[in-house]
Amino acid sequence: MLTDLLPAPNLLSATGLACRRGERRLFKGVAFSAPAGSLVLVGGRNGSGKTSLLRILVGLSSAVAGSVAWCGRPVATDPLAWAAQLFYLGHASALKDDLDAAENLELACSLAAEPCSRDARLAALARLGVAHRAGLPARLLSQGQRRRVALARLALTHRPLWVLDEPFVGLDAIAMAELGQLIETHLMRSGIVVLTTHQAVDLVVSRRIVVDLDAASLEAPA
Amino acid sequence: MATLTASRSRFFRYASPATFYPLAGRLWPWFAAVAAVLALAGLAIGLLIAPTDATQGDSYRIIFIHVPAAWMSMFIYLVMAFYAVLTFVFQTRLSAMMMRALAPTGAMFTFIALWTGALWGKPTWGAWWVWDARLTSELILLFLYLGFMALQSAIDDTRRADRAGALVALVGVVNVPIIYFSVKWWNTLHQGASVSLTRAPSMAREMLIGMLLMALACWMYSIAVALVRVRALIVERERDAAWLREAGEA
Amino acid sequence: MNALVAIMRFELLLAWRRKSALATTLGFFVIVASLFPLGLGADPQLLRLIGSGVVWVAALLATLLGLARLFAADHEDGTLEQLRLSCVPLPLAALAKIGAHWLVTAVPLCLAAPILGLQYGLSASAIGVLVASLVLGTPVLCLLGAMGAALTLGLRAGGVLVPVLVLPLEVPVLIMGAGSVEAHMNGLGAGPWLSLLAALLIVFVLATPWVVAFALRISSE
Structure with a gap:
């Protein structure tokens, strides 16, 4: 799988993403660009839209504005092909x-x-x-x-891209270490990992991108 | 090309709740007034001027409300389906609100058509209800309206409610012909048990004019009510929007 | 393709591990159909007249019973997200699930229908027509029910909403299904009615999965 992609190195980028849940605006103007080997940490208070952002990235929800691109190409044009590039693990374990x-x-x-x-x-x-x-x-x-x-x-x-919603929740120390290792190996093989977490996890990564949804929030902090 | 984009943007400008809200507020009293005048004229012609029917006596006069109501019941469902298409194609929120605003009026006309049909059926056919193909289809149409409204009210998220409602309206409109024809065939299969409608006798001109006036009145009434309801929906949904607060309505 | 087979296979496996739920649907079907003589009296002449209609109405209600939750478990445990991100186009995945559901719930109904037909004194040939109409008609009921289930996914009022949404749309199937038996008994021949049912089935199999998939997307965004 990975070798197919060699000509175009992995690159996940988002521009101007805005999200609305019901009548509530969650965030706007979320943008980042994550080259091969980066760990994208999505942070923010409870209810700031972390899960919504992940769902928008993988194509489960649609954004009010903005777009997601993979290797420079917008992913919305071919959802089936996009889904074949990623592994998504949501709150529910399926x-x-x-x-x-x-x-x-x-x-x-x-x-x-x-x-x-x-x-x-x-x-x-x-x-x-x-x-x-x-x-x-x-x-x-x-x-x-x-x-x-x-x-x-x-x-x-x-799959080159992993999108994980709170993967460390409910795990004991051994499992957390094992998961950390899986992530590090994936990053070393020039994969990309996007995750949300509340715990402080020390992962040895060469490139770490932090997306802070509180900064993109449309509501005054409580 | 330039004019096309211009007219497109003009169209979308009115599709924005902020523009439509004051417009609807200005328009609905006019539609209501025209509806009242037309209804008065239609009723005057229908009840006072139109001659008594040779075979049915005065009971036929119910057609002045029955027939327009039946027309409106079907026409409003079509209009809802049209707004459903707009909801999906242009993603305009206003079209979904219009769809939602029209549904109760459509259901009301369907109910009136059924009710007046029953009132007319008793003296004419000797029964309040007969399982005639048209009556049965109209009853199923009422069920379709009820299903649409039940779904809309059960969904809290407005975006989902709009889209789900639009899908139901479209599926319903595709199925209406299938339902109508199957009910018709069912009717012929059970011929013995049903009363077939006799061919409408050639109508006096006054009758036709009265009926058309009433139909127009129903039309205007539907528009007025839909505009009032859509204004309420806009206030409900946009209560946090700045333009509404500036207008001093929220 | 393999994924499609897997969806079907696991759906059947899961149904097998929840056998009691399937027996309940079948039990409901038989009980509802058996209630009518108790309410209407046991006049053989009357029962023969209403038999096909009663069996059809019971089948309509029984298929709805299990369908209301067709996607609910997948929605709650996160499988639906994975289905939406799988390599199978969602309409096909939905069709596979509906097909599996038809196999495990509606086929037993079709097999039990002859017994009910005997209870109502239908002739052997009328029972044959009844089963044929059920085999052609129940897939349409499942497809329409799946649409209702997809639209009401995760709603608190979902359970009662599905029948209100779906039953009016199922009227043509009921008319054609019960009509075929009646036409046969009147000596008119069931052929045209069964052909109509078959035509309806083809149209619905081709069109409904897309509607169901669209509804699933709307409901799980």
Whole structure:
């Protein structure tokens, strides 16, 4: 996958993004340009529109104004091709309660057209420390374990852009370290990671871009 | 090309709530007044001047409200579908508000058409309700209006409510012919149980004039009511907008 | 293509693991259809007349029952987001889900319909027409119901809204379905009605998935 993109190096850019939820204006004029290997940290108070920004980036929501471009081309022209460039993990873990961890992973991979062997899936689960739970229905897993199963997708995907909404929430120290390592490896392979987080995470990254939504907010701080 | 862009921007200028709000405020009293005058004239002709029908006696006079109401019930649904198209094509918020403002009026005319039809049916057919193809289609049209309004009121997010409502209006308008024809075929299958409408007798000129005046009155009334309602919707949705506060309305 | 097969496969697997829900739909269908003789009396002549209509109305209500939540679970657990970002165009994904739903809920109804037909004293050939009309008509009901489910996604009043939105649109299917059996019993031949149903089915299969996908986007923005 990555090699296909070699001629044009990864570059995610946003210009003048504005967002409105119902009658409330959340932010406007959000712009950044993230070249290959950058970590984009989206910050802001609760309700400042962090999730909305991520959803706009991946194409789940539409912005009131502004545009998102990938390698210089606007992504809105071909949503299907854009979706094939990214991996998105939202607040909800997208796990089916009645499927076990391995099956959930298989469903997620087939939806993304990134087929993988059962061994690869088990290895990914092992990496996040939930291999011993591979055969349990997801409804029997704890919140943290569910999150780990969802994050195991990161060990299997080849997409150049990762967009993660609060990936560190609910994880213990070991899992957080493992996730940090996955992110660092991805960045080293000239991928791009966009994430929101409340925790202070120390990741060794060469390029860090901070998008502060409080600065782009349209409401006076409370 | 330049004139085209100019007329386009002019069109969109009126599609902006800030421009339309005062315009609607100036226009609706005129439409209401014209509606009242036309309705008075139509009723005078219909009730006093038009001759008594040879076969149906005076009960036919209900057509002066029944027929215009039935026309309006269908026409307003079409207008809503037209605004639905505008909502999707131009993303104008005002068109969605117009759609929303028209729905209760459309439902009201549908109800009036059904109600007056029943009042007329009792002396003419001997039953308040017959499962005639036209009556049944009109009843289903009322259900479509109710579904549209129920969906609109159930959605809090205005953008979603507008778009979902527009989709429902479009799906409904595509289905109306299918529904109408299936009900008609159903009617022929069950011929024994139904009463078929006799061909309308050739109408006296006064009757026709009275009916057309009433139809125009209903038309003007619908526009006036829709404008008033759309003003209320604008105030509700734009209460935080600066232009509205300047106008001193919020 | 593989992803489409996977959606279908996992949908069937999930339905299999929630077998009791499917049995409930079937039970509802049989119970509703069995109530009519209790309310109307057991006159065989009358029952034969209303049989096809009753079975059709019961099928209409039973399909709506399960459909109202067709996308709700996917919406709540985040699968819908992944579906929207998957490599499958959303209309096709929706069609796969609707197809799977039809297989697990409507096909049992079609299989149970002959028993109800016998309860109402329908002749063997009339029962044949009834099943054929259900096989052609229930997919249309599922498609329309899916549209209602997509439009009301995540709404508090969703459960009651879907029937109000969808039932008026389902009138033609009801008329054609019940009409085919009646025409057959009147000696008029069910052919034209079944052809109409088939035509309706083709049009709806081609058009509705796009509407459903559009509604899903509107509802989950």
